[in-house]
Amino acid sequence: MDKAEQTFSRFLDDNQEMAYPDFDKMWERIEPSLPSERTALKAVDLSLPRKKRYRKVVILAAFAAILVATPVFAAFTYNWESLFPHRSGIQAVLQQGLGQIIDQSVTHEGIKLTVNKAIVDDNRTVILYSLSAQKGSVKDMYFTEVTMKDSQGKxxxxxxxQRWDEATQSMNGYFETEWTPKQSEDDVQFTAQKLHSFTTVERELDFNPMSGQTGSFAIHQDGIDNLTLRPFEQGEKTLLKSAITFNDPEAKMLAYPNIAVYKDxxxxxxxxxxxxxxxxxxGEYTGQQAFKTEELKSSGISYKxxxxxxxxxxxxxxTYQLHLDKKQMLSGTVKQNLNIRMEDLGIAMVLKEMIITPTQIRVKASHEKYIRFPYLNYELDIAGTILHGGFSAGQGEPDETxxxxxxxxxxxxxxxTSIKLVAxxxxxxxxxxxxPIRLRNISEKKQTITTQVGGYPVVWTYYRQDHNLFVxxxxxxxSFGGVNQTYxxxxxxxxIGKPITANFSGDGNNQAIDMYANYEKNEAELNIFWYYTEKPEQSLxxxxIPAN
Known part of the structure; x- marks a missing residue:
């Protein structure tokens, strides 16, 4: 993958709302225990005797069969699996040759886009497509807009x-959505447009973050106007906060700027x-990147x-008119009503439904609007097999997760088979x-005070830079998870202090920085909206589905 592909692929899905877990770490944990990629999904063991069972919830009769489906279509020649290194459910379906073959092509200016296959079940819809050229190559070409509409035009x-496939000389890609036909079949319109070819451009920056000074750069090229680069040393890490203005709105959408740091x-x-x-x-385009302070202090460092x-x-x-059909997946699908309450720290949610398909297991929960259950990580324990998952709020439904x-x-x-949800x-x-936190004698010199916040010692470092107060x-x-914001x-x-850092619970970093613009007073009295505490060892x- 060249620089242009790395850069563009990195930002391609920034606007997506579907939240997934850290699949790199997830795959490292799961992969050693999985069968080889050539292992087929196993057949149902029908020799097991039926036992008398007691349930808190009713088990559907469909659980008597293993939730897998039988191959219907022949395997495709494209290397689709390379697109889904962390989607084992999609990989399983592809290896079994499952999926609805579409095989519709449209050609514009010698560039052919083929919608090859659709994977449709009760948990998601995935459209697979490939881009090729009659002459030349589409290696560096990307669609910046891929959309789908239902039969009502919504x-x-x-x-x-999307990713370049050297073997087929095509750009292969997918569109994935939580949407699925309400019935077994439905019509949709699939459109890919705004096809662009990109190259990576780099501009040298005369910048030294160890000076603590803000760097201002007049770029004035390719639609980029100015760059402001501000360093924040945070012990072992140094944060680089960038803000870029554009004089071309289209360049702002396509440039995906970042700070490249090189050593030798x-x-x-x-x-x-x-x-x-x-x-x-x-309206600036902002970025936040962290690097090891020790590396930035070494020789041979340059910035671009x-x-x-x-x-x-x-x-x-x-544009394509597609008729999607999920019937072949229904034989391996179970929908289970749950109505199970889960509560901790005074926050409750009700697990309403579990949907098991050949590609994914999904659990839906309801709760009060805009609340978040107080755990970061979730697993499914399926008779000792641990699946690591992710969660997201329901689209347009603030009372669902x-x-x-x-x-x-x-x-x-x-x-x-017993199934447990583990938080x-x-x-x-x-x-x-x-x-309140009282700051005295504010100046450009960094000063610190220590206060108690909820019984935890918190160090406050404050200083003025470019007429702004940083705290x-x-x-x-x-165990202290950090302060969310001050005022x-x-x-x-x-x-209200403007957060400079984007903070993430569970990353081991409880540092946070707020900025008060154009603050010229020598004293300040801060208050905290709220703060967090973390217990990594705590689980629920x-x-x-109880064990028998």
């Missing part, structure tokens, strides 16, 4: 990804969660602004911090 939200000409990997695209106070630049465009729309678990290749689920890593929100909070106690004053006079388990 837009269907989803995410997309070799690109350094960032050390933490990178965040890009958050709008700044004045890296972004993508359009080199070719095909202003056409490849959905938990998703990829189905490993070869996993058998029988009528008497791990407790995070609690507290709003009892009432004592950083952190605690040496790993000054009350009522109409209240000033509930039986969805």
């Amino acid at each position: 837009a269907i939200e989803g995410n997309r990804f 000409g070799v690109l350094l990997k960032s050390d933490g969660h990178d965040v890009f695209g958050t709008p700044g106070e004045h 602004l890296s972004y993508t630049k359009e080199t070719r465009r095909v202003d056409e729309a490849w 959905t938990f998703r678990f990829e189905r490993p290749i070869g996993l058998q689920i029988k009528e008497d 791990k890593y407790q995070v609690e929100e507290h709003k009892d911090a009432k004592d 950083q909070s952190e605690s040496a106690d790993p 000054m004053g009350k009522g109409e006079q209240r000033l 388990k509930v039986e969805l």
Whole structure:
């Protein structure tokens, strides 16, 4: 994968709303225990005697069969599995030759887009497509807009990804959505448009983050106007906060800028969660990247602004009318009503339904609007096989949460298979911090004070830079999850600190930085909205299907 492909693939799905777990870590844990990629899904063991069972919930008769399906279509020649390294459920279906063959093609300006196959079940819909050229290559070409509409013309939200396949000389991709036909069949319109070819451009930056000074750069090329780069040293890590203004709205959509850090000409990997695209106070494109402080202090370090630049465009729309059919997947599908209450720290949710398909296991929950159950990580324990999953709020439904678990290749689920939902890593929100934090003698010199927040020692570092007041909070106690945000004053006079850092629970970093713009006073009195505490060892388990 070249630089342009790396850059573009990295940002291709930034606007998606579907939340998935850390699949890299997930796959490392799951892969050693899985059968080989050539292992077929096993047949149902019908020799087992039926036992008398007691249930808190009614088990559907369909559980008597293993939830797998029989191959219907021949395997395709495209290497689709390389698109889904962390979607074991999709891999299983592809290896079995399952999926609805579409095989519809449209050609514009010598570029052919083929919708090859659809995988449709009661948990999701995946459309597989391939892009090829009659002459030349489409290696660096990407659709920046891939959409689908239902039979009523309503837009269907989803995410997309594509990757170059050297063997077939085609750009293979997929569109994935939670939407699925309400009945067994439905018509949709699938459209791919805004086809662009990109190359990576880099611009040298004269920047030294160890000076602590903000860097300002007049770029004035390819639609990019100015870059502001601000460093924040946070012990072992240094945060680089970038803000970019554009004079071309289209370039703002396609440039995907980031700061490339090199050591002796070799690109350094960032050390933490990178965040890009958050709008700044004045509409800037902002980015947050963290690097090891020790590396940035070493010799041979250089900095560049890296972004993508359009080199070719095909202003056409490849549109298809598709008739999707999920009947072949229904034989391996079970919908189970649960109505099981799960509660901790005074926060409750009700697990309403579990849907098991050949590709995925999904558990739907309901709760009060806008609340989040106080755990970060979720697993399904299926008779000792652990599936690591993710969760997301329901689209347009603030009182719903959905938990998703990829189905490993070869996993058998029988009528008497026990299933448990396990919540791990407790995070609690507290709003009892009432004592103000008083900052004295504010200047450009960094100063620190230590206060108690909920019984935890919190160090506050504050200083003025470029007429702005910066306040950083952190605690040496790993159980302290961090301060979410600070403010000054009350009522109409209240000033709310602007978060500079994008913070993530469970990443081992409880540092947070707020900025008060154009703050010239020598003193300040801060208050805390709320703070978090974390208990990684805490877990909660509930039986969805009890063992016999």
